[in-house]
Structure formats: C-alpha cells, structure tokens
Amino acid sequence: MRKTTHAKENGRKELEKMFKKHGYDDFEWINPKNIVVAQWARMKCMFGCKNYGKCGTCPPNTPSVVECREFVEGYKACAVFHFTKKVKRPEDRFAWTRRVNSKLLKLEREVFLSGYYKAFLLFMDSCNLCASCPGIRQLCKNPKMARPTPESMAMDVFATVRKIGYPIDVLYNYSQEMNRYAFLFIE
DSSP states (O other): OOHHHHHHHHHHHHHHHHHHHTTOOOEEEEOGGGSOBOHHHHHHHHTTOTTTTTSTTSTTSSOOHHHHHHHHHTOSEEEEEEEEEOOSSTTHHHHHHHHHHHHHHHHHHHHHHTTOTTOEEEOSSOOOOSSSOOSOGGGOSOTTTOOOOTGGGTBOHHHHHHHTTOOOOOOSSTTSOEEEEEEEEEO
C-alpha cells in the first residue's frame, strides 16, 4: 500500500496523534471556508507593523488579499494551534516564537511526508528564523523554512479563532498572557 493512500485512510485521528507526539495538545480543526480574510488585516500590516517591507515573509512580499483568499479556499482542512505565554520583556517573545515556529516546521514536514503534500504552515509570529533578514523574498537565507504569519496573509485572526471558541484580546502591556495562533493547512 502506498504511503499517500495510507495517510488519507487514517485521516484526522492519525494527524491528531502526530500533533500530540510533537507536544501539541491545544488545537482545533477549522474549515478553511470559515477563516476570515480581509483587506483591513493587510492594512494593519502596511500601517502599523514594524516588519512591513523588512521581512521576506511579510507584505509586500506576500500575495495580494485576493490571492490569500484563494489560497485559504484551496484547502479542505486546517488545524489551528493555540499557544500562551507571558514574557517579562517584549524582546523575549521573539526567542520563544522562534523556538515554537522551528518545532512547528518539523510537524509540517512530518505531515507532508505522511502523504499530505499540500501541508502548509503559517507561523504564529514573524518568521525571525534568522538573526537578520534581507527583507526580499528572493534573497531569503532559508526559503524552504520561511513562512508567513496569518496576518501577513490578510487573515483576521481575532474573528477566526473566536469562531472556534479560542480566547484572544488586544493586550495593553507585556505583563498580560499572550494567546498566539499558528495555522497548518492540510488538503
């Protein structure tokens, strides 16, 4: 029996075992048709994010909003992973998210190798896998590992995760616990 056929026959239960093996217990499934993609989310990237134009996985290095919507609609399932963390200093967030994003890439790879050839991860925070980014996608030092965030793909993370019962609020300082989300799209 071919690996692809085997993976599809076992479906979500096998994927969930894989998620848990990697240490991810806090996740929910969402139909990609229920993911909110909106122009305002792109505007927040353009006017309000320090990474705009400085990161190879952030706008303007990402697809248009229309293309982002087409990307999301091209999938049948998506796993949303929930992470919480309190940090003492804002810069502490990046070391934590770098570690989590690197681990999530290993999960994405395993999902891909199990027969889900369309598996694609959206990081829970800016890529920041490298100490410095050239800011141009074509000059990326890790093109196989670099991934955009849901926000850079014009996703309204607040509206989307609230649909599946997850908490998320605007935080006013770093003493508050963060709720961060990564999305793993699966065919």
